[in-house]
Amino acid sequence: MSTGHLTIDLAALTANWRALHAMTSCETAAVIKADAYGLGSERVAKALVKQGVRIFYVAMAEEGAAVRAAVGDKAQIRVLTGHMRGDTDMIADLNLTPILNSIDQINRHFEALPDHPFGLQLDTGMNRLGLEWDDWAAVAEAALRCKPVVVMSHLACADEPDHPMNPYQLDVFHQMTDGITTPRSLAATGGILLGPDYHFDECRPGIGLYGGLPFEDARPVVRLDLPVVQLRDLTAGEVVGYGNSWQADRPTRLATVAAGYADGLQRALSRGAMLFHGDTPCPLVGRVSMDLITVDVTDLNEDPNALAIICDAQPVDRLAQSAGTIGYEMLTSLSPRYSRRYVG
Numbered sequence: 001m002s003t004g005h006l007t008i009d010l011a012a013l014t015a016n017w018r019a020l021h022a023m024t025s026c027e028t029a030a031v032i033k034a035d036a037y038g039l040g041s042e043r044v045a046k047a048l049v050k051q052g053v054r055i056f057y058v059a060m061a062e063e064g065a066a067v068r069a070a071v072g073d074k075a076q077i078r079v080l081t082g083h084m085r086g087d088t089d090m091i092a093d094l095n096l097t098p099i100l101n102s103i104d105q106i107n108r109h110f111e112a113l114p115d116h117p118f119g120l121q122l123d124t125g126m127n128r129l130g131l132e133w134d135d136w137a138a139v140a141e142a143a144l145r146c147k148p149v150v151v152m153s154h155l156a157c158a159d160e161p162d163h164p165m166n167p168y169q170l171d172v173f174h175q176m177t178d179g180i181t182t183p184r185s186l187a188a189t190g191g192i193l194l195g196p197d198y199h200f201d202e203c204r205p206g207i208g209l210y211g212g213l214p215f216e217d218a219r220p221v222v223r224l225d226l227p228v229v230q231l232r233d234l235t236a237g238e239v240v241g242y243g244n245s246w247q248a249d250r251p252t253r254l255a256t257v258a259a260g261y262a263d264g265l266q267r268a269l270s271r272g273a274m275l276f277h278g279d280t281p282c283p284l285v286g287r288v289s290m291d292l293i294t295v296d297v298t299d300l301n302e303d304p305n306a307l308a309i310i311c312d313a314q315p316v317d318r319l320a321q322s323a324g325t326i327g328y329e330m331l332t333s334l335s336p337r338y339s340r341r342y343v344g
């Protein structure tokens with residue numbers, strides 16, 4: 001078998017949810033958009049429902065189907081992009097709760113499904129999703145009378161605790177919502193870590209559940225082992241891979257490993273990523289190709305059958321850094337080709 005092997009630790013995932021929940025004294029939802037950040041929304045939702053999670057967020061109505069099948073009627077499934085044209089049947093049939101982001105969406109929802117639950121998102125400065133101040137002023141009273149399940153907004157810079165955007169957005173959110181009786185939500189993972197002023201009635205972590213920054217104390221959830229397909233010896237001066245971009249400067253033992261950019265290992269990793277045999281780092285050399293990478297294993301005492309690229313010695317954010325990206329992108333790029341094992 002030449003596919004890479006993902007191990008997903010559901011006990012670590014649920015421990016991360018409990019740890020984040022314990023930092024608050026409010027409801028804690030779980031964000032499982034993009035197939036639970038690439039880790040499998042059905043298994044993740046099932047594990048979290050057992051912990052008592054009652055609110056899940058997906059990005060798109062289509063993502064709600066797998067989650068609804070996994071959790072039955074035990075949880076609310078909220079859709080962050082709201083009520084789009086063509087979503088009405090799915091929202092009704094799967095009992096999804098759209099988070100309405102604009103006057104258009106509010107009108108569409110009230111016309112199509114007048115008695116169906118909904119939430120509202122306000123824009124407090126990120127300029128991505130949500131009602132702006134003037135629109136909110138125009139519809140707030142009527143919308144709140146229909147009892148939304150939540151009024152939320154999203155922080156743009158919560159992973160930088162000292163960023164002035166955080167208190168600015170907090171202040172705008174207060175100004176837009178103080179005095180309402182609807183539950184309020186502002187914090188994702190980063191917002192939880194900013195402290196209780198940001199927690200309101202509900203927090204909605206995503207990345208921290210999956211072991212990613214900015215939740216530094218998270219337990220790692222993902223391990224990725226890649227099989228070695230072939231080993232060879234190079235003499236000093238031989239070159240490796242497309243473009244001959246790497247040349248051996250000593251006699252080198254080279255492992256060819258079965259995963260590449262088609263599996264979410266971005267070509268940018270060619271600039272100096274590491275793989276691991278136990279705790280021993282082995283540098284990726286040459287260019288990442290579609291299905292293969294090449295690794296210098298000269299310094300190992302034995303020929304490896306597999307090398308790890310996400311492991312305790314190299315958490316997902318460290319690997320992401322080698323590619324100039326973030327843990328979120330690394331996780332959501334994980335290949336459907338990898339075989340998956342859920343533990344815990």
Ligand SMILES: *Cc1c(COP(=O)(O)O)cnc(C)c1O
Nearest residue numbers: 031154188189204205206207208
């Ligand atoms: C993705 C997302 C979250 C979760 O954010 P994390 O940084 O992964 O915790 C919460 N709220 C909204 C609106 C989001 O888009």
